Amino acid sequence: xxxxxxxxxxxxxxxxxxxxxxxxxxxxxxxxxxxxxxxxxxxxxxxxxxxxxxxxxxxxxxxxxxxxxxxxxxxxxxxxxxxxxxxxxxxxxxxxxxxxxxxxxxxxxxxxxxxxxxxxxxxxxxxxxxxxxxxxxxxxxxxxxxxxxxxxxxxxxxxxxxxxxxxxxxxxxxxxxxxxxxxxxxxxxxxxxxxxxxxxxxxxxxxxxxxxxxxxxxxxxxxxxxxxxxxxxxxxxxxxxxxxxxxxxxxxxxxxxxxxxxxxxxxxxxxxxxxxxxxxxxxxxxxxxxxxxxxxxxxxxxxxxxxxxxxxxxxxxxxxxxxxxxxxxxxxxxxxxxxxxxxxxxxxxxxxxxxxxxxxxxxxxxxxxxxxxxxxxxxxxxxxxxxxxxxxxxxxxxxxxxxxxxxxxxxxxxxxxxxxxxxxxxxxxxxxxxxxxxxxxxxxxxxxxxxxxxxxxxxxxxxxxxxxxxxxxxxxxxxxxxxxxxxxxxxxxxxxxxxxxxxxxxxxxxxxxxxxxxxxxxxxxxxxxxxxxxxxxxxxxxxxxxxxxxxxxxxxxxxxxxxxxxxxxxxxxxxxxxxxxxxxxxxxxxxxxxxxxxxxxxxxxxxxxxxxxxxxxxxxxxxxxxxxxxxxxxxxxxxxxxxxxxxxxxxxxxxxxxxxxxxxxxxxxxxxxxxxxxxxxxxxxxxxxxxxxxxxxxxxxxxxxxxxxxxxxxxxxxxxxxxxxxxxxxxxxxxxxxxxxxxxxxxxxxxxxxxxxxxxxxxxxxxxxxxxxxxxxxxxxxxxxxxxxxxxxxxxxxxxxxxxxxxxxxxxxxxxxxxxxxxxxxxxxxxxxxxxxxxxxxxxxxxxxx
Amino acid sequence: xxxxxxxxxxxxxxxxxxxxxxxxxxxxxxxxxxxxxxxxxxxxxxxxxxxxxxxxxxxxxxxxxxxxxxxxxxxxxxxxxxxxxxxxxxxxxxxxxxxxx
Numbered sequence: 001x002x003x004x005x006x007x008x009x010x011x012x013x014x015x016x017x018x019x020x021x022x023x024x025x026x027x028x029x030x031x032x033x034x035x036x037x038x039x040x041x042x043x044x045x046x047x048x049x050x051x052x053x054x055x056x057x058x059x060x061x062x063x064x065x066x067x068x069x070x071x072x073x074x075x076x077x078x079x080x081x082x083x084x085x086x087x088x089x090x091x092x093x094x095x096x097x098x099x100x101x102x103x104x105x106x107x108x109x110x111x112x113x114x115x116x117x118x119x120x121x122x123x124x125x126x127x128x129x130x131x132x133x134x135x136x137x138x139x140x141x142x143x144x145x146x147x148x149x150x151x152x153x154x155x156x157x158x159x160x161x162x163x164x165x166x167x168x169x170x171x172x173x174x175x176x177x178x179x180x181x182x183x184x185x186x187x188x189x190x191x192x193x194x195x196x197x198x199x200x201x202x203x204x205x206x207x208x209x210x211x212x213x214x215x216x217x218x219x220x221x222x223x224x225x226x227x228x229x230x231x232x233x234x235x236x237x238x239x240x241x242x243x244x245x246x247x248x249x250x251x252x253x254x255x256x257x258x259x260x261x262x263x264x265x266x267x268x269x270x271x272x273x274x275x276x277x278x279x280x281x282x283x284x285x286x287x288x289x290x291x292x293x294x295x296x297x298x299x300x301x302x303x304x305x306x307x308x309x310x311x312x313x314x315x316x317x318x319x320x321x322x323x324x325x326x327x328x329x330x331x332x333x334x335x336x337x338x339x340x341x342x343x344x345x346x347x348x349x350x351x352x353x354x355x356x357x358x359x360x361x362x363x364x365x366x367x368x369x370x371x372x373x374x375x376x377x378x379x380x381x382x383x384x385x386x387x388x389x390x391x392x393x394x395x396x397x398x399x400x401x402x403x404x405x406x407x408x409x410x411x412x413x414x415x416x417x418x419x420x421x422x423x424x425x426x427x428x429x430x431x432x433x434x435x436x437x438x439x440x441x442x443x444x445x446x447x448x449x450x451x452x453x454x455x456x457x458x459x460x461x462x463x464x465x466x467x468x469x470x471x472x473x474x475x476x477x478x479x480x481x482x483x484x485x486x487x488x489x490x491x492x493x494x495x496x497x498x499x500x501x502x503x504x505x506x507x508x509x510x511x512x513x514x515x516x517x518x519x520x521x522x523x524x525x526x527x528x529x530x531x532x533x534x535x536x537x538x539x540x541x542x543x544x545x546x547x548x549x550x551x552x553x554x555x556x557x558x559x560x561x562x563x564x565x566x567x568x569x570x571x572x573x574x575x576x577x578x579x580x581x582x583x584x585x586x587x588x589x590x591x592x593x594x595x596x597x598x599x600x601x602x603x604x605x606x607x608x609x610x611x612x613x614x615x616x617x618x619x620x621x622x623x624x625x626x627x628x629x630x631x632x633x634x635x636x637x638x639x640x641x642x643x644x645x646x647x648x649x650x651x652x653x654x655x656x657x658x659x660x661x662x663x664x665x666x667x668x669x670x671x672x673x674x675x676x677x678x679x680x681x682x683x684x685x686x687x688x689x690x691x692x693x694x695x696x697x698x699x700x701x702x703x704x705x706x707x708x709x710x711x712x713x714x715x716x717x718x719x720x721x722x723x724x725x726x727x728x729x730x731x732x733x734x735x736x737x738x739x740x741x742x743x744x745x746x747x748x749x750x751x752x753x754x755x756x757x758x759x760x761x762x763x764x765x766x767x768x769x770x771x772x773x774x775x776x777x778x779x780x781x782x783x784x785x786x787x788x789x790x791x792x793x794x795x796x797x798x799x800x801x802x803x804x805x806x807x808x809x810x811x812x813x814x815x816x817x818x819x820x821x822x823x824x825x826x827x828x829x830x831x832x833x834x835x836x837x838x839x840x841x842x843x844x845x846x847x848x849x850x
Numbered sequence: 851x852x853x854x855x856x857x858x859x860x861x862x863x864x865x866x867x868x869x870x871x872x873x874x875x876x877x878x879x880x881x882x883x884x885x886x887x888x889x890x891x892x893x894x895x896x897x898x899x900x901x902x903x904x905x906x907x908x909x910x911x912x913x914x915x916x917x918x919x920x921x922x923x924x925x926x927x928x929x930x931x932x933x934x935x936x937x938x939x940x941x942x943x944x945x946x947x948x949x950x951x
Contacts, residue, residue, distance in 0.1 A: 309925030320937075331950075332948060334941055334947075336950065337939070342933065342937060694881070
């Protein structure tokens with residue numbers, strides 16, 4: 001297709017479709033159930049349009065705040081010997097600049113765009129767990145604001161955004177700054193994971209009928225890969241932050257060399273997250289470009305399937321790159337070679353995408369509006385960043401430029417080029433889908449010119465400063481080293497770039513008008529997010545038959561508004577969305593969605609308070625907030641899992657159930673993703689255990705000092721008893737047996753699960769093993785700690801299930817709560833057994849071998 | 851159907867397995883078995899992975915599988931093959947168990 005086609009304009013609508021006009025009460029009913037709370041109560045809203053908006057606004061606020069920090073950095077470095085900032089303030093500022101940009105801007109910004117765009121793009125009324133998404137937003141926003149505010153009290157972390165120990169251990173960072181980083185960022189990562197679960201299940205299960213994976217827009221593919229990467233990458237850094245915080249608070253020496261720990265363990269875990277993180281940020285931005293380019297060139301994306309291949313391949317390869325941040329740590333040469341090779345291999349899929357965009361631009365006629373300018377700016381800047389990336393992937397070159405401004409220049413080219421420019425393209429491109437006025441073209445061009453010139457002036461000279469030997473993280477430098485002109489130019493460029501951002505903010509104030517009817521499809525784009533919408537998303541959900549439904553059927557917007565397609569009404573009188581099969585997109589189930597409320601807001605704020613009060617060592621108050629948070633979650637979940645409302649019609653001849661359990665239910669999918677998160681965290685732990693053993697086998701005890709095997713077998717016995725109780729309970733529920741028997745089995749099973757941990761700890765203590773003595777003790781006691789975490793979750797859900805059983809809300813048919821409990825319980829049993837095998841079994845092997 | 855979609859990921863999964871094995875084995879093999887053993891291990895594992903991916907590629911190419919999953923699978927297996935060969939190269943060029951100098 002070369003131009004937006006007008007084929008089949010007069011053809012009739014393919015079945016299934018409703019006759020028109022539709023009865024007017026249908027629209028009234030839809031508007032009623034999806035109505036937003038009025039006034040300030042809108043903060044209790046969970047509609048993706050509201051939460052997505054707030055989410056993007058918050059992420060952009062953090063972009064501005066961290067950008068101001070960047071300007072302070074460049075002001076300080078403009079001239080040699082500058083006394084504008086003290087060394088300690090400078091250290092806090094550059095640490096916060098990196099941390100806030102990465103954790104509070106980049107990841108949340110793309111997650112926010114996902115929340116805002118995905119449901120409309122996929123033809124869903126909302127994401128499958130709207131309250132979870134709203135919870136993730138509030139947790140991030142409140143936690144992020146408090147974290148940022150530490151800067152004003154001289155309490156901010158100062159150890160660099162990657163927080164390497166031993167610098168960040170208690171010996172060298174005795175203040176609270178590092179603790180704010182560890183608990184604050186750890187907490188915000190939990191919110192990112194919650195968002196990722198929402199996005200995975202949303203993309204796989206709530207697409208419009210007929211939207212097979214092959215017809216799914218590239219942005220949805222990138223969000224799927226993005227979320228999957230979060231699931232596997234973030235747990236590594238969560239484990240690392242837990243270990244460093246436990247070391248700081250309780251003296252468990254994971255990273256202290258004198259006691260058999262190793263600071264390199266932190267680097268491995270951090271970069272196992274940190275490198276995929278770069279692609280976690282870049283892939284969704286690439287997905288935005290893959291949506292914008294076809295619309296601006298008015299032609300289908302060239303190499304659609306190849307791009308999908310490239311996205312998945314990038315997702316995999318990016319996990320084989322982490323050691324390239326550690327080329328100078330003395331790792332054996334061949335290993336460096338493996339990572340160097342993988343670092344070059346990952347350039348291949350990025351190249352595929354680049355050529356696909358260039359091919360699409362060449363195949364169509366590019367309209368030179370602001371989004372196109374930002375896309376072209378992205379292509380230019382990101383290519384330079386990619387090429388300097390291949391340079392630093394070469395080990396010898398990296399040894400020369402490691403920790404110099406060359407690396408700073410490289411990653412700003414990658415991150416600003418690869419993420420900020422596409423994001424601004426996205427702002428200009430999608431604004432008319434949500435605002436009654438598009439952003440200004442005239443201002444937009446100026447924004448682009450200032451940002452593009454300013455960026456290159458700010459960062460290109462830094463390559464040269466780096467090659468001349470200027471190290472990173474210095475708060476000032478002496479005169480006469482030849483770095484002066486590059487630094488002065490860079491600082492000037494930073495201000496030009498900032499002027500572009502300022503102009504953009506002005507454009508937002510002048511033209512962004514959310515709330516009213518959106519300006520609509522001003523670019524003549526072909527994907528579903530450009531259908532006319534109300535607070536209920538689309539009036540009726542179209543049956544998708546191609547990758548560009550609006551180009552295939554120019555009449556589609558009118559048909560959708562008139563209610564000709566799926567679900568032109570609320571079938572059950574509450575909010576609902578169609579759940580489809582993961583691959584083929586067949587309508588399977590009508591999922592009822594929750595209504596607005598405050599419980600998730602309370603849960604999020606209380607949880608943020610819990611973590612931050614822990615830093616301030618206000619333990620009692622922290623525990624009160626923790627209990628309040630869990631209580632709010634229970635209140636929120638109590639109304640979930642509504643009873644079966646019978647089968648309903650979503651389109652003529654298409655009848656679907658309103659209640660499913662097991663693998664058909666979205667809750668089951670979400671729990672499976674959560675289990676993957678937990679498993680990734682535990683595998684990072686197993687890696688840490690074995691890593692510390694290879695570094696310090698001397699702290700592993702001889703056979704004579706290992707725990708008595710009787711305790712080990714008793715712990716295994718507890719796990720087995722717990723498993724049997726679970727299996728029996730499942731049987732009782734399936735056969736609608738006596739609830740009292742089920743309650744007894746669940747209670748006994750939970751007690752056995754807790755008992756296994758107690759026996760594990762008892763066994764270790766009896767053998768004289770202590771977590772504070774050496775790295776062996778620390779990493780050994782980490783197993784019951786992690787097991788305790790999962791077990792606590794199982795116990796809370798178990799008690800919840802018991803309460804629902806007592807209230808008659810858990811039955812043989814209405815059993816999603818039990819299914820969810822069962823999955824996590826099974827996972828806890830597996831993790832517990834693996835932990836016992838590792839911490840009780842492996843020392844025998846090590847002792848016998850060494 | 852979901853099973854078929856997952857099957858398209860076998861190529862990158864094989865690369866991941868090879869990568870993990872050759873990297874993780876270096877510290878252990880060097881500790882207990884010596885440099886030659888590690889080199890043999892890397893080359894054997896890489897050859898096995900390359901063969902497996904080639905077979906996978908041919909099967910998907912010939913059409914034993916159908917639809918989107920198969921065409922994604924072909925592309926992913928091709929990229930995985932490149933990455934597997936690339937990953938094996940350092941073991942051919944550089945000495946095993948040697949610290950960088």
